Amino acid sequence: MDNLDSGQFRGAWVWKANAIPKIKCFIWQCCHESILVRAVLAKRGILDFDTCPLCNNYPETIDHLLRSCTLAKSFWESISPPMQANYFYGMNFMDWLRLNVCSVACYGSLGIDWSIVFSIGLWCLWIRRNRVVSQKAKPSLNLKVEVLAKATEYVFVGANVHSAPTKSTIQVKWLQLPVNWFKVNSDGSSLGNLGRAGGVAL
Template sequence: MNINFVSHLMLPTNGGWNRELVDYVCWPPTARAILAIPLPLQPGEDGFFWVATTDGRYSSKTGYQFICNERLANQASSSLGPSMSASLWNKLWRADAVSTCRETAWRACLDILPVRTELHRRGVAPDPSCPWCLDAPETVEHTLLYCPRLRPMWFASPLGLRFDVESSMQDFLAGFLVDVDFVAAGVLFATFYSVWQARKDFLFRSSSSTLEQILVRASRLRPSRVLAQPPTIPRAPLASSWRKPAICIFNLNFDAALTTSHEAGFGLIARDKEGEILAAATSILEPVLSPIMAEALCFRWALGLASELGFRRVCMETDCLGLFNYWRQREGASSHLETVVRDFRFMLSNFDVFDFSFVRKIGNAVADALAKLAFRLGSLVWIEESS
């Protein structure tokens, strides 16, 4: 088909991707990846950027983190197997527990805790036996669940667990997570962490914890205890609720929602200085590279719609702190966001007065609801007509 350049995959009229041509000449995964790359509304120079950072700058540290994250993702995807489905794996990470407890459960499920059987296999530990009971090999399942020393503790715990049949950690969690809520899962993972800490204290500090002490430590690791003191929240430039705009300035809130298939939904709500709704809109776009790119494309869509509706003095509000901070840099960067941000700055000539501010999620609730409705409603615009 004589396709030699990337520009041959673009439409000659508006510079967008020729979706039919891309789908025809590329395999579906490749076509989807190409269509997820946003194209600028205005022509600009090509450039290189590092996808693992917001500013597009590469460093050896971010390169190392990227490789580690890729390895962990591959391990997690290969560990799902028939026992631990993707939905249960997701439920593990959403359990009502602090991050260290969820990480312990995750490592136990992947069988990467440094128990004695694994250390003995690698020639590190001379004896693979459990240091508590000395009767069985110390596997992950034995250490956290089935050791005779721990069985009374599990029965006395809030979960009241009895182990009539021993199984692998993945099989146990697969059966446990199906029937419980996030709170019960959090109790289990906090107890896992407490047991593992007691085991380390016994080996390295010669400190023996009683079963009651293990349960007390687990109870203190529950989020209701840890989050008793609310975290410190910075004041400026955050706003906790919607604010009335200044005279003759229209307030436009926008937000993006993203599905697991990388389809983006956009929402926009426009109000006057009295808080009266002037317009609302929804739109959908697929595919999208990342959540922050979805927010950036939503910003560009909102600016274009505001210009079409005749708003010339506007204050745009977002709940995406990453996009807001990137905008405040006021410097061009070799980032995948810069292609879209350049369009923002070009479109500002359509407005007499422009302001951009950050608002907390609660202050952007209406735009967020519209973004989620976009997947059901499609692309729509509502205009409030004055009587």
């Protein structure tokens, strides 16, 4: 397993995620504890408090914001991840990110990869948190609709944007003409619609 403390983190899986670039960058920052939640800011000496702005009960770590906070749990329970709850909430945070981002499971009847729903869910949790902190907005309690709408849009609009175009081979060759027939290649130019013109034939 990847381990930042031991220097064994291998994050190639992040860049292979089926997600738009900004979400891949966000996940990468989560892996490196670079998301500026209050616990990170307090650790850097920028804040002197670290309480979660959503639940006001626990330190706002990245894990807390995205998984352990009561509002995050409420969101994930509404989404119903394709794994047992004790496994989903009990595993190491880094393993949790990697296993869900790299999952090949299909989500519900929509036929969307769970990895897509999960990655967009992480991003929407972060955006909701920022609205509460910067805009003093009330936290949305129904992220499920927004996340599934974005996931569906990504699948049908964005997921195949960079797909390689279909290539076909066209064979070009000269065919022998019937007797007494000739082929003429020509080119010409005109100086004005009714002006002088020139041409050549071979």
